[in-house]
Amino acid sequence: MKKRDSTERSEREASQFRLLLARRFGPFFLTQLAGAFNDNVYKNALVILVAYNAATYSALDSGVLANLAAGLFILPFLLFSANAGQFADKYEKAFLIRVIKAAEVVIMAVAAAGLMLDNLALLLAALFLMGTQSAFFGPVKYALLPQALGPHELVGGNALVETGTFLAILGGTLVAGVLIAQPDGVPYVCVLIVAVSVLGFAASLRIPGLEAPTPGLKLNWNIFSETWANLRFATKDHTVFHSMLGVSWFWFYGALFLSQFPDYSRVSLGGNETVVTLLLALFSVGVASGSLLCERLSGHKVEVGLVPFGSIGLSVFAVDLFFATPTSAELAAHAAAGLVATGAPEIGATEFLLREGSWRIVLDLFLIGMFGGFYIVPLYAQIQTRSEPTHRSRIIAANNILNALFMVAAAAVAVFMLSQGASVPQLLLLTGIFNLAVAAYIYSLVPEFLLRFLDWLLVHAVYRLRVKGGQHLPEQGPALLVCNHQSLADALIISAACRRPIRFLMYYTIFNIPVLNFIFRSMKAIPVAPARLAPHVLDKAYDDVEAALLDGQLVCIFPEGQLTTDGAIGEFRSGVSRILERTPVPVIPMALSGLWESIFSRNPARKRLPRLFPAVRLVIGKPLAPREITPAGLRDTVVGLQAGRR
Numbered sequence: 001m002k003k004r005d006s007t008e009r010s011e012r013e014a015s016q017f018r019l020l021l022a023r024r025f026g027p028f029f030l031t032q033l034a035g036a037f038n039d040n041v042y043k044n045a046l047v048i049l050v051a052y053n054a055a056t057y058s059a060l061d062s063g064v065l066a067n068l069a070a071g072l073f074i075l076p077f078l079l080f081s082a083n084a085g086q087f088a089d090k091y092e093k094a095f096l097i098r099v100i101k102a103a104e105v106v107i108m109a110v111a112a113a114g115l116m117l118d119n120l121a122l123l124l125a126a127l128f129l130m131g132t133q134s135a136f137f138g139p140v141k142y143a144l145l146p147q148a149l150g151p152h153e154l155v156g157g158n159a160l161v162e163t164g165t166f167l168a169i170l171g172g173t174l175v176a177g178v179l180i181a182q183p184d185g186v187p188y189v190c191v192l193i194v195a196v197s198v199l200g201f202a203a204s205l206r207i208p209g210l211e212a213p214t215p216g217l218k219l220n221w222n223i224f225s226e227t228w229a230n231l232r233f234a235t236k237d238h239t240v241f242h243s244m245l246g247v248s249w250f251w252f253y254g255a256l257f258l259s260q261f262p263d264y265s266r267v268s269l270g271g272n273e274t275v276v277t278l279l280l281a282l283f284s285v286g287v288a289s290g291s292l293l294c295e296r297l298s299g300h301k302v303e304v305g306l307v308p309f310g311s312i313g314l315s316v317f318a319v320d321l322f323f324a325t326p327t328s329a330e331l332a333a334h335a336a337a338g339l340v341a342t343g344a345p346e347i348g349a350t351e352f353l354l355r356e357g358s359w360r361i362v363l364d365l366f367l368i369g370m371f372g373g374f375y376i377v378p379l380y381a382q383i384q385t386r387s388e389p390t391h392r393s394r395i396i397a398a399n400n401i402l403n404a405l406f407m408v409a410a411a412a413v414a415v416f417m418l419s420q421g422a423s424v425p426q427l428l429l430l431t432g433i434f435n436l437a438v439a440a441y442i443y444s445l446v447p448e449f450l451l452r453f454l455d456w457l458l459v460h461a462v463y464r465l466r467v468k469g470g471q472h473l474p475e476q477g478p479a480l481l482v483c484n485h486q487s488l489a490d491a492l493i494i495s496a497a498c499r500r501p502i503r504f505l506m507y508y509t510i511f512n513i514p515v516l517n518f519i520f521r522s523m524k525a526i527p528v529a530p531a532r533l534a535p536h537v538l539d540k541a542y543d544d545v546e547a548a549l550l551d552g553q554l555v556c557i558f559p560e561g562q563l564t565t566d567g568a569i570g571e572f573r574s575g576v577s578r579i580l581e582r583t584p585v586p587v588i589p590m591a592l593s594g595l596w597e598s599i600f601s602r603n604p605a606r607k608r609l610p611r612l613f614p615a616v617r618l619v620i621g622k623p624l625a626p627r628e629i630t631p632a633g634l635r636d637t638v639v640g641l642q643a644g645r646r
Helices: 002-013 016-021 026-052 062-090 093-117 120-148 151-181 185-204 223-234 238-268 273-298 306-324 328-336 349-354 358-386 392-419 424-445 448-462 490-497 516-522 535-550 575-582 631-642
Strands: 464-468 479-483 502-507 526-528 554-557 587-593 615-620
Touching: 016 026, 016 151, 026 062, 026 093, 026 120, 026 151, 026 185, 062 093, 062 120, 062 223, 062 392, 093 120, 093 185, 120 151, 120 358, 120 392, 151 185, 151 273, 151 358, 223 238, 223 392, 238 273, 238 358, 238 392, 238 424, 273 306, 273 349, 273 358, 273 448, 306 358, 306 424, 306 448, 349 358, 358 392, 392 424, 424 448, 448 490, 448 516, 464 490, 479 490, 479 575, 479 631, 490 502, 490 587, 490 615, 502 535, 526 535, 535 554, 535 575, 554 575, 575 631, 587 631, 615 631
Parallel strands: 464 615, 479 554, 479 587, 502 526, 502 554
Antiparallel strands: 587 615
């Protein structure tokens, strides 16, 4: 038995990179990476060609053509995402991916023909079709992950996908720029995009089949009514919908920053196109780094507590970037000091890095990306795990629609602010400040994000939490968690150890403490009181517990009814038995140790200045059948789990 538990634990704690070797993930990852890379090679090659050879293609201004191209790529996400979500819920996903990737081969052949013939109509048609196939691929991509991966792998899988996406953006941009700069670069681009599309299709053939979630779904071909239906369905779960808003805000923030890099480099930093590439690389590598760190920081579970942490970094380093950016006078001083080559109006990446103060800008952009990774990966995982499996693809499609709308809004805001005389650094500063307002709004509507952040902060910055037996916590369905009561921090510690929300029973006088009452209500804690003092509170508590368990939630009770006064586990009262009489559900025994010395305990000898990072241990036992439970027997089980530790 110990060997099996050890094996399960090692599988949960295995590095996310092992997924790349697994057939259920590796071919899919290569498929999506090839598609994202191809998107960016083609988009950027087209933008560069239009920018420098607009007259070859049309009488329209290069700026108009560039914005037309951007609009044509994003338009399909608004038009077809609703249909894409239906297909991904109705049909088997591996089959859909192969169809989409086969279409990409044809689309890239059309794009190659347009490039070789200098035919603007073909080029723009191919771009629109690329946007269309990306719109159909998105819901399949994100809905496939929770089907193909275990709960403990989902954060790592999302991290790898986000890493691949941003590295593909970087790689595609770099490769497009290098190839188009060659005298005969267009044929190279043509060969590359067709070859990569074939590689993506070949990889898709290795993706194993997955059962269609809703094969009997009747398709609605009206894109407007279906889009509205998807958005309306997503709002039924407030946590999911506000997670979608959080993701969309990240794409607003990211799109605004990325679109300003050329002007920020040229005007604010005095840099040439190599500096633009450096800025893009810093942001992309930062997002990749933050995404990959999420798995370790979250303990292999969906940890939305990282989202507020990420949003803080997105604001702090955006504000610092404004103050790190040199003024016009400082740029002139650098030029006078000879840091700009004679006759050269702009400096390259090497000269920029050698200039005083540049490393602060480098660090800010990298950290903005890294905290963006902390922010976005848990949100995607939250949407996937909280969405109903039968509607998951359609909810992700609704998320893609919102993302597209927010990116369009980012472009509109940037155009408006710059037309009103704002500088690029000022625009980035305002975005960073506004990010705090958006974060505060979302967290006020969904306090779970902030509460999980407090949990995460407690067990990473205050305590060293060790959890044993985490596999015994159910991934879904109701259960009654039973634990000894050492300190006022017990609920936060237990919450941090479980990826699911928990409803805690709490003594009613503590629940009603001003200010803290808002937090306890946000936690959906259930106030409880002795029958002799407030029988109506006790009766309502039992009703609330029954309703929560019938709804499939987790409820936690401290059967001692009070904090321990001597460090030992006290007598268990009869509340557990009464709960199980009304709602017989599995009971999960748990034992906390290490908090008796805490300042949050009733230990009369507790230290005013606690030790740094004291070890806290939570041992979770196997589920017990409700019919086996007695207060005395349950206490003996918890005492055995604690094994003499305090």
